[in-house]
Amino acid sequence: MGYTLCVLGCGTMGIAVLSGVVDSLDIPSRLINGNVAEKWESHTPGTLTPQPSSPSDATVPSRFLACVHREESGIKLKTLFSNMAGVLVKSIEVVVGRNAEAVGQSDVVLLCCKPQIAHSILSEEGMKQAIDGKLLISILAGVTISQLSGWVPSTTKVIRAMPNTPCKIREGMTVVSTLPPSPTADLDSSLILKIFSSIGRCRFLDEKHFDACTALSGSGPAFACIFLEAMADGGVMMGLPRAEALELASQTLQGTARMVLQAGQHPAQIRDAVTTPGGCTIAGLLALEDGKVRSTIARCIQIATDRASELGQPGGK
């Protein structure tokens, strides 16, 4: 039997993680349809490769509770999840305004609310008893393990994770804070890996890197989309239809990223191979350098990191 996973604050990211995990658990039916092999192969050897799960695996969730605050959000989630539960997932239950009850029925809690309201949610009546001894995985930007640990009983195991929205299509990047030594560390770590490596890449890093990870991979999809849209706009300016321009830009970015991740090529190698002496690529590259695009993008990560460190902090907004 699997365990119960509670998504405490099931908005954009809660839905992304939950949808991806549920999708990954629906392996047997998709194997029958014959379309899953390619998915497993698309992950680079040497990284944490997802494996099809067995329904009896105790490190795999089999029941999901999705907590929200507003009735209207609950209705939207019910519609969204109504057809989602596959063969291995017994149920996805939407819970409105009953956080402590849901946490009490869960084994693992994925905290996905806004950083600013985490303290009030974890201080709700009945929450201390409900969360006692449980594994709490927080995806909140800026809120530290030390802060979270101060809001829950000392028996609650607190871990941070920083996923991103592509988790929804199982192409996410998640960084998990390294686990402190404990008798349950191995079990906790395999359980955490099962969740996040089933929805993309996952790696452990020390908590001191979390604000930078929040900026780079957490916020990264937004930054990548600026570049993507700008490339497509350039194509449109030169007469390409919008839809085709967007397809060309997206597949080009995806293919290039895969050359780095899968083929292990350095970005400079890829760039040089494209850049014919006296050709059009060097002409475009020089225009980018004139626009200080590299330092602008690097500064964007620096500024977003600084902002991430302020989120959820006393006196911060």
Ligand SMILES: NC(=O)C1=CN([C@@H]2O[C@H](COP(=O)(O)OP(=O)(O)OC[C@H]3O[C@@H](n4cnc5c(N)ncnc54)[C@H](OP(=O)(O)O)[C@@H]3O)[C@@H](O)[C@H]2O)C=CC1
């Ligand atoms: N968005 C992203 O790409 C990423 C976000 N993060 C982090 O994830 C967290 C969530 O972000 P995001 O998903 O964008 O935010 P959303 O606003 O989309 O989701 C927040 C959720 O919390 C719920 N909520 C609010 N109050 C309560 C309450 N009292 N009890 C239970 N649930 C409540 C909301 O429900 P309702 O609608 O009913 O109010 C909503 O479902 C943030 O801490 C952010 O730092 C991390 C990585 C990437």
Ligand SMILES: O=C(O)[C@@H]1CCC=N1
């Ligand atoms: O913008 C934010 O604060 C959140 C954290 C990472 C992505 N979105």
